[in-house]
Amino acid sequence: MAAPILVFGHKNPDNDAISAAVGYAYLKNELAKRAGSDAVYEACRLGGLPPETEWILGENGIEAPRLIESLSEGQQVILVDHNETLQSADGLDAAEIVEIVDHHRLGGLVTAQPLRFNAKPVGSTAAIVAREFEIEGVELPRGIAALLLGAMLTDTVIMKSPTTTDFDRDIIARTAAAVGVDPVEYGMSIFKCRSNPAELPVDKLVNADAKEFELSNGNKVYIGQYETVDLQAVLGREAEIREAIKGLVADKGYQFVLFFATDILAEGSQFICEGDTDFVNRAFDIDCTGKSVWMPGVLSRKKQVAAPILAL
Ligand SMILES: [Mn+2]
Incomplete structure (x- = not known):
């Protein structure tokens, strides 16, 4: 055969x-x-x-x-x-x-x-x-x-x-x-039926649906999304998530790591970013340095998150 x-x-x-x-x-x-x-x-x-x-x-x-x-x-x-x-x-x-x-x-x-x-x-x-x-x-x-x-x-x-x-x-x-x-x-x-985000190990939460991309300057970035019907359970862990993605920036040399939790009921996403946050601030005209930001209507990584970042 x-x-x-x-x-x-x-x-x-x-x-x-x-x-x-x-x-x-x-x-x-x-x-x-x-x-x-x-x-x-x-x-x-x-x-x-x-x-x-x-x-x-x-x-x-x-x-x-x-x-x-x-x-x-x-x-x-x-x-x-x-x-x-x-x-x-x-x-x-x-x-x-x-x-x-x-x-x-x-x-x-x-x-x-x-x-x-x-x-x-x-x-x-x-x-x-x-x-x-x-x-x-x-x-x-x-x-x-x-x-x-x-x-x-x-x-x-x-x-x-x-x-x-x-x-x-x-x-x-x-x-x-x-x-x-x-x-x-x-x-x-x-x-x-997805696991309760309050109980998931933080590395699972951050890496469950994450992808590497290469910017036009040759640097790599990591963009992770977690879709949930319980946004508050994810946001209750913001400090832990921040530590985890800071670790990824340090270990893998990413220009930045952007993690966003998508609330499928409220139809929007909360951005949590570490590393070169200025780049992300410019791409979306926001200020996510040291604080998380609610992005109404943002549901799609490829169309609404990765595309504007890769276009810069
Ligand atoms: Mn697909």
Whole structure:
């Protein structure tokens, strides 16, 4: 049997990174069977399972994807939900990227071989994957449908994020109907099953959904987001969070670390920043030096937080 082609999302995986990998590996295996090919696709992950992903996988009897840390030379891979080396598996440079399925900006990746690149400026990678099932005419099993629906709802903050498009709303409606749930109720139940932010170890809170980016000056920054239905429980730990992100600035040499807690009910985010806070102050015309700042309407890292920072 051929060596499996590995399908995985970004480091510090969120629900979309894992669900899109599981869904896309399933689709590719079905398409290979249909074509009489002996290609095998295996979903993997580059980090721990988010609590909501663990819950949805368990509810639907789907095995968690295998944890991998690095790639061997020549390994064939499909990247989902990312396209930046900094956010991908170690050893990617010597691997062969056969496909990318993503909804992020382009981050400078160079490949040796031609590849299929399925990118859309939509709310989640899971939505692109669910649409591929329709395009290919492959039946979506209920469990995979529930998994993809969950990721469409977490990535779009239950369709409130400005990244949400008509493409997302349409596919969410069709997928929710197939699963037999109301999308908004299902989304709320997923956000509520996340661990209590008052009890989470501070490094988990800060790193749960964090990404490295490189500024045009070559310096690296780290931007972490924590979406919650209990903002006060997060803000009660501001001093601890500040110490943790100060530590990251010192240990990893980041120009700054920006952590923001997103209140999905109030629809805004509280910024907590350490390091070169002036840079962040300029990007958003705020003063977050030594104090946290409420940013009404800010729900999306890629569109409302990373984009203005990377544009400076
Ligand atoms: Mn995503």
